[in-house]
Amino acid sequence: MDVAQALHDGRHGDPFSILGPHLKGDSAVLTAVDHGAATLAAVVDGEAHPLTRVSDGLGVFSGRIPAGAPYVLRGGDGNGNDWEYQDAYRFGPVIGEMDEYLLGEGTHQRIWKVLGAHVMTHEGVDGTHFAVWAPNAQRVSVVGGFNHWDGRRHVMRKRGATGVWEIFVPGVGDKEVYKYEIIGPHGDLQPLKADPVGFGSQHPPENASMVRDIRGFGWQDQEWMGHREGNNARTAPIAVYEVHLGSWKRHPEEGNRPLSYIEAAEQLVDYVADMGFTHIELMPVSEYPFDGSWGYQPVGLFAPTVRHGPPHEFRNLVEAAHRKGMGVILDWVPGHFPTDAHGLGKFDGTHLYEHADPREGFHQDWNTLIYNYGRIEVKNFLVSNALYWLEEYHVDGLRVDAVASMLYRDYSRAHDQWIPNKDGGRENYEAIAMLRDTNSIVYGQQPGIMTVAEESTSFPGVSQPVDSGGLGFGYKWNMGWMNDTLRYMEQDPIHRQYHHHQMTFGIHYAFSENFILPISHDEVVHGKGSMLDKMPGDRWQKFANLRAYYGFMWGHPGKKLLFMGQEFAQPGEWRHQEQLSWGVLEDPAHRGIQNLIRDLNGLYRGYPALHVKDCDPAGFQWIELNDNQQSILSWIRRGSEHDAEIAVVCNFTPVERQGYRMGLPSTGRWREVLNTDAEVYGGSGKGNMGGVEATDTAWQGQPASAEVLLPGLSTLIFVKDG
Template sequence: MDFASRLSNLPLLDPSFFDMHTQISLTDLGRLVDGHLENPSSILGPHTVDYRGTKATAVRSFLPDAQAAWIVDQPTGKRRPMRKLHPAGFFEAICSGTVDATSIGHNDEVTPSTHSSYRIQMADKTGKLIETNDPYAVPSILTDFDRYLLGEGKFYRLFEALGAQLRTVDDIDGVNFAVWAPNARIVQVVGDFNGWDGRGHVAKLDMSVGIWELFIPGAKAGQKYKFRILDQHGQWIDKTDPVGFAAELPPLTASIITDLDKHQWNDDAWMERRAATDPMHAPMNVYECHLGSWQKGPGRTHGWLDYRDLAHRLVDYCHRMNFTHVELLPVTEHPFTGSWGYQTVGYFAPTSRHGSPEDFMYFVDYLHQHDVGVLVDWVPAHFPKDAHGLRRFDGSALYEHEDPRQGEHPDWGTMIFNFGRNEVRNFLVANAIFWLEKYHIDGLRVDAVASMLYLDYSREDGGWIPNQYGGRENLEAIDFLREFNVAVHEHHPGAVTIAEESTAWPGVSRPVYDGGLGFTYKWNMGWMNDTLTYMQKEPIHRGHHQNDLTFSMIYAFTENFMLPLSHDEVVHGKGSLISQMPGDVWQKFANLRLLYSYMWTHPGKKLLFMGGELAQWNEWNHDDGPDWLLLDFESHRGVQDLVSDLNKLVIENPALHQLDFTGDGFEWVDCMNWQESTLVFLRKGLPGTEPILICCNFTPVVRSNYRVGVPKSGFWKEIFNSDSERYGGSNVGNYPGSKSTGDGHHGRPDSILVNMPPLGVTMFRLEK
C-alpha cells in the first residue's frame, strides 16, 4: 500500500476538527518556525483553549521532517489528525467532545500523572510512521527539592539531572537535556538526532532556577550534541554541555550522549578497604603520570595509548616500582594538548584521547583490583576562553566574573570561577563528587590553590579588587574550598584531597571545624624549593647552607605534608632533576640518589613525576615523555632500582610512614655538623615498632668510622645504602651492619661507628 493510501485509511476521530481555527498569532508562529520564539512551550505541547464557548485542548508540534502528523489517544489507541499550519512543519489538533481535555492537559501545564495520555505520530519524508512522546508534555526531571537545592547551591548530585540523561517515558526511550543558562533568550538542543537543526527542539525554561530542559524521544547513547544558545545580544552560539559525560576528540568539540551505568565494577574489596583505612597512617608513594606521554603506541593517534592498555602497563610498572598510587595530570577533556589538561572544558568528561568513559572506568577498576590507588589532578581555579566552553556561556559572565580584575587570570590567560555564585560552587563541588562516585577516584589534587586564596595573586597594584573588609583574601574561594573538602570527606570516607598551595596560608590541611581549609594533605612546596636549591649547590659550598635542609623540620608538622618532585620541577627550562645536580656524571647520579633517599626518609607522603625514576637527562616534553631507552644503561637502571627499593622500604617499615605528621615520628640525632655537611636522624612509628636510623652525607668525601649515637644497644643492621653497586654507587658502606660500642654519644646512651658513603644515605634498623 502506498503512502497516500495509508493516510486515507487512518480514522478521523472528530469530523468537527476541520472547522476549528488556531489561536496562535502569525507573528509567534513565524518566530517559532525561524527559531526565534523565546518561550516555545507557550505554544507547543498541550494547551487549554476556548472553543465556541467551551474549553478544548490544543496540541501543537513543530515537526520539520514530517509530511503528516496525528495525536494518538493512549487509552484507546485512536488517532486524530493534526492540521499542518505552516509548510515548515507546524502541526495542531484542537480536541473537543470526544477526547477529555483534562486527560491531555490544562492550564498550560501537564502533571506527571497526565502527561502520558497521548503521543505524537508522524510520517517522515519517506513515509515511515514514527510514534513518540510529545517533548513539551513530559514532566521535568527535576523535583521541587532539586530546585530548592539548586537555589541553595547544595545540589551535589546535579550530574543526575543536568546534561544529557538517558530516560524512558512511557516505554519511549530518549534523552533528557538540561542546562543552566538563566540569561539566554533561547536554548535549542542540536545534534545527530535532528540533523543539527534545533528549531524543533527548543528547550523549556524553568525560570525559578534558570534551567532549560527538553526530553527528546529517540535520542540515544553515542549521538553527538550541543546547546545552541541565543544570547541577550541576539547572537547564536554553540556550546559544549558543561555537564557532558563525553566529548569528541579535539579539535572537534561536540558532547556525546553517554550511559555511565554500563560498566560492572569489580573493586568492592578495594573500596571497602579504602573506607576503613586511615590514610594519615598508611604508606603513600605516588607516581605522577601524564597519560598522553608516559608511554606511546605505534600506529595510534599521536601515539596515545587507550585507557585499557594503559591500565595493564601501569599496574605492571607500579608493582615493579612499589608505587602505591598513581596521580594523573588532569584527565578531563581539554582542547589544547599542550595545556597538559590544566585548561579544562569538559569537567565531567574524561578525555577522549584515550578512549571512552567506560574505558576510563575499566582503567580505575583494574588498578584497584591490583591494589593501586588512583588520584587525579582537579582544576577548579580557572578555565580557558575557548568559544565552545564555559566562558560567557549564555552570553553573560555566568561562570566567571564580569570584571577582568576578578575574572581573568593574568598568568595563564584563563577565566577565574566566580565562587560567590551558589550555582558555580554547586557545579564544582558536584563535579568533585562525580569523579569520586562515578569513577571511584581515590583522591583529588587541587591545582593552583594559592591563586584561589589571594585576590592579588600575580596582579599589580590597582589590578585587583579587595574583599569587603579591604583585604586580599578571596573569602568566597575560601568558603568554596571548605565546602568542597567537607562534602568529599562526608560523602566518600577514605578519599583524600591534596592542595597544591605554595604560600604560608595557615591550616590548609586542618579540619574546617578547627578553622582550616579541610584538605587531607598539602604539597610541601617550601621543602621542595629549599631542598632543590641546596642540592644544586656544589658540595664544597653546602656547609654554609645547612639550614636549607634543617629548616623544614621547624614547620614539618604544622600541616599534613606531601613531598613533591612534580612535573613543575622539570619543565619550562628548569631541566631534568639529574641535570640540575652538580658535578661530573658520577656525582650527578650520586647526588640524585642522595636527593631521593633523603626525600623518602623525610616525614611526609612522597610524590615523584614520571621520568625522575629513570634519571632522565632531558626535561619533560608532553609530546615525547620519558626516555625508556635509558634503561639500557646500568647507571639509569640503578636509579630506577633505588626508587623501587625506597618505595618498598616505606611500605614495609612502619617507622617510615605511620607518623608522618607528628613530631613523635621524627628525632634529630645530629643536625649541627655543617662543617662536614652530614645529617643524622631517627624515624619512628607507633609504640612497638623499631626506629630507623638515617645517616646522610652531602659531600663526595667518605666519612669513615663516623660515630653516631643510638637509642638502644645491639646490632644495627644496614637495610639500605644509596651507594650500593646495585644502584651504580661505589659500594662504600657497613654491610651487614654495625654493633653498638657502649659509648654514649649525641646525647644517647650508646653509639655505633658508621662509614658514610660519598654523596650517600645509609639506613639502619636494630635487630631484635
Template sequence: MQDYQQLASATCAHPFSYLGVTPHNKGVKVTAYVPGAINISVRFASGNKAYALEANSLDGIFSATISMPPGDQYLLEITTADGTFTRIDPYQYQDDAFHAVHFIDHEPANLYRQAGAQTVSVPFGDNRVDAIRFAVYAPNASSVSVIGDFNQWDGRRHPMQKTELGYWVLIIPELAVGQRYKYEIKDGQGNALPHKADPIGFYAEQYPSHASVIFDHQQYEWNDDAWMSARNKDKYSAPMSFYEVHLGSWRRPDDSENKRYLSYRELADALIPYVKDMGYTHIECLPVSEYPFDGSWGYQPVGMFAPTSRFGNPDDFKFFVDACHQADIGVVIDWVPAHFPEDGHGLARFDGSHVYEYADPRRGWHPDWNSCIYDFGKDTVRQFLVANALYWLDKFHIDGLRVDAVASMLYLDYSRNEGEWIPNVDGGNENYEAISLLRWLNEEVYRHYPGAMTIAEESTSFPKVSRPVYDGGLGFGFKWNMGWMHDSLHFISKDPAYRRYHHGDITFSMVYAFDENFVLPISHDEVVHGKGSLIGKMPGDEWQQAANHRCYAGFMYGHPGKKLNFMGNELGQSKEWDHDGQLQWELLEYDKHKGLQTLYRDLNKLYQSMPALHEGDHDHNGFAWIDHENAGQSVVSFVRKGRKHMQKVYVVSNFTPIPREHFRLGVEDAGEYTLALNTDDGVYWGSQYPVRERMQASQEPWNHQPCSIELALPPLSTLFIVYE
C-alpha cells in the same frame, strides 16, 4: 502568530506554552513544529487511528483540536520530501522535563544526577520508552535549543523551555546513547553565540567538533568492592607513595610513531603492573577532565564532568580505575577549580553573560594563564564545583583529588600588581568566597566519601590548610610541601663544595614539618619549561650526578611526609619532560639508569615495610634530629620512630663526594643496628664503598645521645640503619 515566528527563528523561550498538548474548550489542541514537513498526523498509543493536523501559514507549523484519551501519549507521523517517518513528540512530556529542576539545588550531587543529558524513561501507552532529559543552566539567555546529529544541528527543531531557576529543560524520547549534541544559545539580546558543549556533559569529542556525547553511567559493573570497603584505614600513619603520571606521555604504543596514545585499557595493562612492581601505592594522574589543548596537560579544562576522550570513553576510564583497585593501587586525579579557558564551546560567557566567571577582570581573569576564574561567591558556581568533585568520587571511584593552584584561589592579589585587584570587604587580600568554597568542598567530600582524600597544592604559608574546618582550617587531608621541594632542590643543585653555605636549605623544613599533613612532591612542574630533568639539576660529572640523585632520593624517603615523584624521575631521565613524546625507556639499557630505577623500587618497598618510616609521617614524636648542624661535612642525620612499633630507623645523608671512615653517630639505645639500605650500593650503580652491615652500639655518648655507633659513610650517599 508571533510565537510561531519565534519558533521559526529559533528564538522561542517557552515552547511548552504552544507546542505539544494545550487545553482547549473543545478538547485539547495538539501543535507540532517540524520545519520542511508536508503533512503531520497524530496517532495515540492506545489506538491505531491517525488524526491529521492542519498546516499553518508558517512552514512546519501543524495543529488541530482533537479529543485525546485521558493520560494517553501520542506519536507524530511526519511526511517530508524525503519520505514518511514517526517520532514521539517531546513536547507532550512537559511535567517529566520539569522534574530535574525540582531537585537540582537541594544538594550538590543532584546537579550531575539531574542536569546535563540524563538517561530516563517516559510512558508511552502501557509501556515505557527510553528518553534523554536535557537540563542546562543559562539564566540570561533569550533562547536555548538542543542540537545534534538527530536534528541536523538545527536550532529550530528542539527549542527548550526556560524555568524560573534559570535552567532550560526538554525530554527527547527515543534518543540513543552515543549521539552527539550541543546547545544553541542566544544571549539576552537575541545574538547567536558559538555552539556550547554541555557543562555537565559526561563524554566529549575531540577537535574539531568538541561536541558532547550522550552517555549512560549505569552500564559499567565495578569489581573493586574489596578495595572500596577497605580504604577507610588511617592514611596518616599508612605508607603513601604517589607516582605522578601524564597519561599521554608515559609511554606511546610501539607501532604509533608517537601519533596516538595508549588507551585507558592499554594503560591498565601496562602502567598498573609497572607501578605495582615499583612499589608505589597510588597513581596520581594529571587532570583527566576534558581539555581542548594538548599543551595545557589538562590544566585548562573545559569538560569538567567528562574524562578526556583522548584515551577512550568514560567506561574505559572506570576500567582503568577498577583495575588499579584490584591491584591494590589507589588513584588520585588533579582537579582544577582555579581557572578555565576561553574556548568558544566552553563555560566562558556561557549565555552571553558571566554565568561561571567573575565579571570584573580584576577578579575573573587570570594573568598567569590567560584564563577565566570561577565566581566562587555565586551559589550556582559553588554547587557546580562541589558537585564536580563529588562526581569523580561517585561515578569513577576516585580515591583522592589533588587540588591545583590553591594559592591562586586564596589570594585576590595573586600574580597581580597594585591596582589590578579588588580588596575584600575588610580591605585585605584574602578571597573569602574561595576560602568558604574550599571548606564546603572538603566537608562534602569527607562527609560522603570518608575513605577518599583531598590534597592541596598550596605554595604559601596560609595557616591550617590540612586542618579540619571545625578547627578553623580549610579541611584538606594533605598539603604538598612546596617549601621542602624548593629548598631541597636548591641545596642539591649546588656544588658539594658550596653546600656548607646552604646547609639550612636541607634542614629548615623540619621547623614546620608537622604544621600540616605534608606530601613531599618532586612534581612535573620541576622537570619542564627549561628546568631540565631531575638528574640534570645535579652537579658534577656523570657519576656524581647519579650519586647526587640517589642520595637525594634516599633523603626524601627518610624525611617525614608522604612521597610523590613524577614519572621519569625513577629512570634518571636526561631530557626534561616532553608531553608530546614518551619517557626515555631506552635508557634502561644502561646500568646507571637501571640502577636508579632499582633504587626507587627499593626505597618504595623499604618505606612500606618499615613502620618507623611512615607511621609518624605527621607526628612530631616520630622524628628526632641526631645532627642537623654538621654543615662543615654536609652530613645530616635523624631518626624515624614507629607509633605502634618499637622500631627506629636512622637516616644519614652525606652530601659530599668525600667518604667518611670511622664516622660516629649518636643513637638512643644500646644493642645491634643493621644496615637496611645504602644508596651507594653497586646494584644502584654506586661506588660500592665498603660499609658495615651490622653495628654494635657502644656506651660512648655522641650527638647528645647516650650511645653511639661507628659508620663508614660512602660518598654522596644516604644510609638507612635499623634498630629493632
C-alpha cells in the same frame, strides 16, 4: 513577532506552553513544528489525524486529537516521501520539584544526576533527557545530528526561577553528539556551547559534547573500598606516582597514540604496583581542548577525556588499581577555565560562571577565566563536581591545583589590578568558603577519601579541619621543602656547606601541616631540566647525587610523590607529546635508580617508623644537623612504641668518611637496610658489611654510637635489630 512566527523561528521562550497536546474539552489541540513537511498528521493507534498549517510559509501545524492518547507525528513532503517520529513536546518534565528547589538554592550535591544528558526511558519511550543551567537566556535549544544542528527544532523548557532548561528527546541515545544553541538576553545568538555537565566529548580538536550512558558499571572493588580509609590515613605509607597519561607510554607504530584506559589498566597499574608505590596520581583527565595545557585548562569537568577511551573504560583503570591495592588520585582544577568559545565563558550571553570584572575574573598568567565562587550555583557546580569523581568513578582522592591562586585576590597581580575583599584584605573569602564546603561535603559523603592542596604559601591551616578554622584538606604539598632542598642539591658539593640550612630548615615547619613531599612535573619542565640534569658533577656524580637525594627524601618525614620518569632518572625534560625514555633502562645507571626507588618504597611501607608518624613531631629527632663543614646530616625516625627505630645519615660530599662516629639511641646491632652507594643501584659498593655495632659511647646527644663508613654522595638507612 507573532507566536507562529516565533515557534517557526525557534525563538519562542516557552514553546511547551503551545506545542504538544493541550486539553480542550474532550479532545486535545496538538500544535507541532516541522520545517520540512508539506503535510503533517498525528497517528494515534494507527489512525492518522491530519494537522493544518497555521500560516503559509511557516512549518507550524495544529489540529485536534483524542485526549490523553500517545501519538507519533507523520510528515510528508508532497512527493510521496513520508517519515514518522516521536514528538518531544508531548513529554512532561523530568526534573522533580525537590531537584528544582535544591538547584535554585544552590545546595544540590549531585547536580550531575539532574543536569547533563541522561539516557533513559521516559513515559514508556527511550531517549535522552537534556538539562542545562542558563538563567539569562531568552531561549536554549539542544542541537545535534539528530535534528540537523537546527536550533529551531528542540527548544527547551525553562524551569522557573532556577534558570535550568530541559527537554526529553526521544530516540537519542548513547554516543550521540550534541551542543546547546543559546539566544542571549539581548536576542543575540551565542556560539554553540558544550554541555557543562556533559559526561563525554568528541575527540579534540572537535569539541561537541557526546551522550554517554554512565549507568550500570558493576564495580568489583568492594574489598578495597571497605578498607581504603586506612590506606589514606596520616599513619599510612603514602608514596604517590604522578602520571601524565598521554605521555607515560605511546604507540609509535600507531601514529604515536597514547595508551587507552584499558591498556593503562594493565601496563601502568602493573608497573606502579611493581615499583611499590601506594597511589597513582593522574594529571587532569577532565576533558580539555588543548594538549599543551596538560589538562589544567579543562572545559568538560564531568567528562573523562576521550583521548584514552569512554567513561566505563576509565572506571576499568581505577578498578584495576584497586585490585592491586593502590589508590587513584585525580588532579582537580576548580581555579580557572579556558576562554574557548564552546566553553563556560559568557555561557548564556552573560558572565555566568566567571566574574565580569577582569580584576576578579581573568588570570593574567594563564589567560584563563576565574570562577565566581560567590555565586551559589557556581559553587554548587564545583562542589558537586568534586563529589562526582569520588562517587561515580571510585576515585580515592583529589589533588587541587593552584590553591594559592584561589586564596588570594592579588595573586600575581599589580597593586592596581585587583579588588580587595569586603574588609579591605587580599584573602578571597568566597574561594575559601568553596574549598571548605568541598572538603566538608566530600569527606562526609565519601569516607576514606583524601584531598590534597597544591598550596605554595604559608596560608594557615590548609590541612586542618574546617571546624577548627582550617581549609579541611587531608594533605598539603610541601613546596618550601621541595624548593629549598633542590636548590641545595644543585650546588657544587664544595659550596654546600654554605647552604646547609636549606636541608634542615624544613623540619622547623614539617609538622605544621600534613605534608606530602612532591617532586612533581613542575620541576622537570619549562627549562628546569630533568632531576638528573639538576645534579652537579660528572656523570657518575650526577647519579650518586640523585640517589643520595632520593634516600634523603624517603627518610625525611612526610608522604612521598614522584613524577613519572624520575624513578629511573629520565635523562631530559618531560615533553607531553613524547613517551618517557624507557630505552635508558638498558643502562645500568638508570636501572640502578629504578631499583633504588623500588627498594625505598619497600622500606617505607615495611618499616612503620618511616611512615606512622610522618605528620607527628614525636616521630623525628635530629642526631646531627650542624655538621655543615662535612655536609653530613643524620636523624632518627620513630613509629609506635614497639616499632623498630630507624637511623638515617646522608653524606652530601664526594668525600668518603671512614670511621665516622654516629650517635644512636641504643646499643646493639644496627642493620644497614639501605645504602644508596650499593652496586645494585649503580654505586661503588662501599658500605658497612651489613651493619654496625653500637656501644655505650655517648655521642651527638645520643646515649650510644657506632663507627660508620659513609661513602661519598650517599644516604644510609639503619634499623635497630630486634
